[in-house]
Amino acid sequence: MSADSEASDAPADTAGDDEDARTTVATVCLGGCSGCHMEFLNVDHGLVDLLEDVEFVASHMIVDEKEVPEADIGIAEGVVTNEENVEVAQELRENCDTVVAWGDCAALRGIMSLRNDQDPEDMLEAAFDGKADEHSEVPTGEGDAVPRLLQDARPLDEFIDVDVFVPGCPPDADVMEASLAALARGETPEISGEALQYD
């Protein structure tokens, strides 16, 4: 059967659920390593308690949802490094009340910005033409097979307004959990002292 109806129903299921009083959270991964998402899962058994107050409406580790749905809190890991990341960042801003930059890449631009002193085309040429056999081609992002790289990898707040910054590579799971809990209570998380990491 065709699943057209499912496609149009799916966002309504997640966005318009009045009976569930939990704070809704959507997380996305831009140009990053998923390490922030991994560290967040280190709340381990605490996930069970957290799910009482917070509903993850999108998060690639734990939920089967492909859209950036409407949510109270939108969290982004990773630097903005290609055209697709820009699109996802903008959707996150449009659909979420509060936007959080999670980790050094989103908050500060992070390790991938080491590429910024090179021209993307030269880099692709070297990686795909220079390090593969003689029948090889270079994926340049022409057409729509793969998204095109931006000139530089840049932090989230150069593309959209960001409300909360949680630095760290990755931020400690306890810091992430406490920040999320504070936001769910409608407070601005205070990250200072040992919780404020730059690594």
Next chain:
Amino acid sequence: MSETEVIDPVTRVEGHGKITIELDDDGGVEDAKFHVTEFRGFEEFVEGRPVWEMPEITARICGICPVSHQLAAAKAADQIAGVELPEGAVRLRELLHMGQVLQSHALSFFYLSSPDLVLGHDADPAKRNIEGVLEEHPDLAERGIELRSFGQDVIAALGEKKVHPDFAVMGGVTNTLDRSDGESLRTRSEPLTGYIRETIDELAEIFADMDEQLLDYATYATGYMGLVDDGSLEHYDGDVRLTDEDGSILEEIDDAAYDEIIAERSTDWSYLKFPYYKEAGFEAGQYRVGPLARLNAADSVDTPEAGEEYERFMAAADGPVHERSTYYHWARLIEMLYCVERIQELLDGTAVYDGIPNVAAKPENSRGVGVIEAPRGTLIHEYEVDDGGAVTNANFIVATTHNNGAMNRGVKSAAESFIQGPEIPEDTLNTMESVIRCYDPCLSCSTHAIGEMPLEVTLERDGDVLDHVER
């Protein structure tokens, strides 16, 4: 002109991988491609930097298996320094690695794949996740959380952090294990082998009841690659073995000679390259890596309980090896058992507490290659350096890359099994995803979508949309 279906999350949240399927005029599948849509550039931007920075920098390639990249880089850097590591350093690195493989396999099986296996491929997508498993099968989910947590705590006991620990360095590791930490981990490890064996039994029942088409939609012959130590399963250090489709040895080589047997090809439609066995050529030279491939390539598994489960596993094969992609899950559980037993053996020894953690190291040689079995398969780091130790060339082949040919073949095979004509069956999306999910592609090493790749399928003819499915 033929029709094209696109499983395409490009404008969506996890758009780092997509699938396109071309149909011929009769509605049959002509071709199918799995595209990886992100490029991060580590191979290029490390050039010019000192080689001793590589373990710390390249760990950031991946938040799921940072330890694997750190160890591969450290092993390559050891070669550049020309040093032999003391026993303590080797065992501490292996301990770190076993924690890594365990936690990563637990994530893959319990968090990402068990929803399909225990709730069903066609379960409500809103429930088909770890929260759904917690509700329906709380014992299974709690076991998975504990196994992952334990693996992460082994890593943290050595490197302080669980994700991106800085522990392995050129010439060894930074410190030994605190004895009280070791003892408490040892005590906590006791029930874990039981958890895993119960899960293996449950999985065997699930497979026994599974529809044959679902079980076999990605079954095919390829070569297999894995590290071995005297023929036994090995993850940290050994010879690179490549077998043919029957498990017969084609090559067994030292790390540094990898480029004599493997070549890579890139295409303009994916950021992920296609490695192949040089001697057989691009088409015939495809091989698989990862848990299934490692068990197919090895002759034995040398810990007691994993050894038993390995024998049971191999006895269940239809031929000399297992060709079913779905059995990656079974192999992954056997490896988790191996990891727990190796962790116990290492904690019961003295080297991790009293051994010498590192030796002085400075650049002496111009090339180093580090090969390790990352959770998803063979990981290769190669560096060339100048006289001062600055990197002049770097090449990485990550596990997911070796499986690129096999994943593409699996996608095509699944498309041929499940897609006929312009109507897209409702459960096709998740079935297509689950082909990819068998390989547990570490899409962070190339993308990030891990296993729960969100998908959109569009079926087009000459630019007109005929059908559209998403979830």
